[in-house]
Amino acid sequence: MGQLKPQKNVYAVIDLGSNSFHMLIAKSIAGGLQTIGRVKRKVRLAAGLNDDNLLSTQAMQRGWECLALFAERLQDIPKKNITIVATATLRLATNADVFRIKAEQILGHKINVISGELEARTIYKGVAHTSSCSGRQLVIDIGGASTEVVIGKGFDALHYKSLNMGCVTYLERYFKDCQLNEINFNAAIKAARLVIDEIASDYKSAGWEIASGASGTVQAIQEIMVAQSLDELLSLDKLNAIKEQSITYKTIAALDLPGLSEERRLVFVSGLAILIALFESLEIDKMGLAGGALREGVLYSMIPEFHNHNIRKRTIDGLMARYHVDQKQANRVADLSSQLALQVSEQWTLLDTSGLPLLKAIAQLHEIGLLIEYKQYQQHTAYILENTEMPGFSQSEHKIIVATANAHRSDLQKNGFDYLGCHAQLTQYVTRLIRIAVILSMRRQDDVLPKLTLIANNEALTLSFENDWLKAHPLMASELQQESKQQEKAGWKFIVK
Structure with missing residues (x-):
């Protein structure tokens, strides 16, 4: 058999995160991007970091096994269309090279360990390309070992910072006993606030119009709120209510909030504590869920025709x-x-x-x-x-x-x-x-319609045409009369003159 041709318009991004490894595969089609593959594996790399920032062999092994799965899918994609980025844990680990050298052999591709600042800017780009905010936007992404906080406008990140706190590292540090109580939660929130307070005044004076969360924690909270018939915007009151509900379960093993998926359960409470600290410290009023993040940011950076487009x-x-x-x-x-x-x-x-x-x-x-x-x-x-x-x-x-x-x-x-x-x-x-x-x-x-006027009086609508036009157009008159009945059936008034 001859060698299979790589698919020119297919792109792959691999994100070696501190909690999960993700692979996103997309096809450039009809002026847009179509996702044709997503693979995600919980590796919890950050859990293998000790106090001296040495990465354990077990954690590396989990990572290499995951990358062996990803490598199979990469062989059909042109090399120039593949980007692999690594984030906080491989920035922090003093023996990161040991992991990276073997990982590059497995993948047959170079791994870019990106700085926290570049990670923050790329996350913002991913959000900007998948949401539509005309003003200034605050974007927050809680990862496994770092949390990125960005204020941007359009496609440009204006203030960006990568903070040394994440849902895996805080789980190991403040919920190691797996108990859910005020003491553990408050210790985690207090520690996170100390980290955020260093940037809080700069960010609050810069200001923003809309806040978006680009992480699994924010998505998990939205799913819990939907299960409780609340609207999808996060607020500090809602976060504190979910914290109190979580405490009633006593342990992480027993945590079973309606709407919380099993794969989020372990790192949910540490992510929630960090998010509460962010809301308190930055005085965030409301927050929605962002459509994209780091992987999407990398993907859109790779394809020139998608730069700065409506x-x-x-x-x-x-x-x-x-x-x-x-x-x-x-x-x-x-x-x-x-x-x-x-x-x-x-x-x-x-x-x-x-x-x-x-x-x-x-x-x-x-x-x-x-x-x-x-x-x-x-x-x-x-x-x-x-x-x-x-x-x-x-x-x-x-x-x-x-x-x-x-x-x-x-x-x-x-x-x-x-x-x-x-x-x-x-x-x-x-x-x-x-x-x-x-x-x-x-x-x-x-140009088949005459001048027409639509008037709203509270909920009632009145549509009128000039020069008795409807008399000469019986089909249109009949369709509009039927529409009037339909709207009446739904409790709305629509009068056609």
Whole structure:
């Protein structure tokens, strides 16, 4: 058999973290990145560091065994498309070279042990490429042996620091007896605060508009909050409530919080203690979950065409290309729904803040499901979008897009958006506007509509056309009358004049 050709548009990033080793494999396709493989193994390398920062042979062995698995997958990827980075534990270990030399033989590839500052900047880049924040953003990543704290704007990290504390090292230090009590928690929080206090005043005076967590700890807390029917934003009150709930289990072995996965259980409490200290010391009000981190940052750095690009546009354009969406119709519905939104925005102020970009995104993507079949295409659209990563959109924005895509045609349910909690009202507004815009665009032609006016009076909408236009267009009149009944069924008033 001849040698297999490496796949030119496939990239791999390996991140040798202090808690887990990760391999991310992605394909550059339709102007975006498609993840085609992820392998993660808990190696807990940092647990092998002693007081003199010597890495134990057992910990090295766990790492080498994991890399032997990764090596098998790398052989089909061009060498220049592979980047391997190592972080805090291999920065700290005095015998890191012993590990690195054998690891490079196993992988057949060079390992870059990156500085804490470079790690912080790269994490920020990963977040910037997968979320959409126009202002200043605080990004926190709690790793196994270090915690990165960054303030950035756009794609640039402005303040960045790698702090010497992590969920594995703090587990070994403050929860070694595996007991869950106030004493252990408070010792860990106090120690973390001493580390953070050194940077706190600089960071607080720099300021930020939005805070994002890029670590497994933040994701684990979100999953616990979802299991308790709370919204997904972290606050100090919620963190302290989870700390108190954890203490009731008495030991880490017994810890069984609803929503907490088994693989996070061991390092969860030490990560939670560090996060509480960060919230207290930096006076963080609310925090969401970031879409990417170190691996994504490395990946986006490797591919030149992704540098400094409008992320949301890249996501939407990529999906439209992949699912062969009729671009003219998508833009027609987007323009019309934006026009309607502007007419009612004084009454429906929610649209002003976050609604317009979401409305436009849904309008451009609403026909993705047509690639499968027409009859229930809105359900196919919703299914595809729900199961697709959407860089540039937060988790809650992603949920609003999916809910609206599913409800943009056919039957509406009363209280159908209640499960979205604080986002239900915005989703209702966006859905009502997109439904009207889709009907008005049904001829799939430009310049076929007269001047029309949409007025909002509280929750009631009134649509009127000039010069009795509807009388000459009975199909459109009939579709709009049916829509009026649908909206009435959901408890909303829509009058067509």
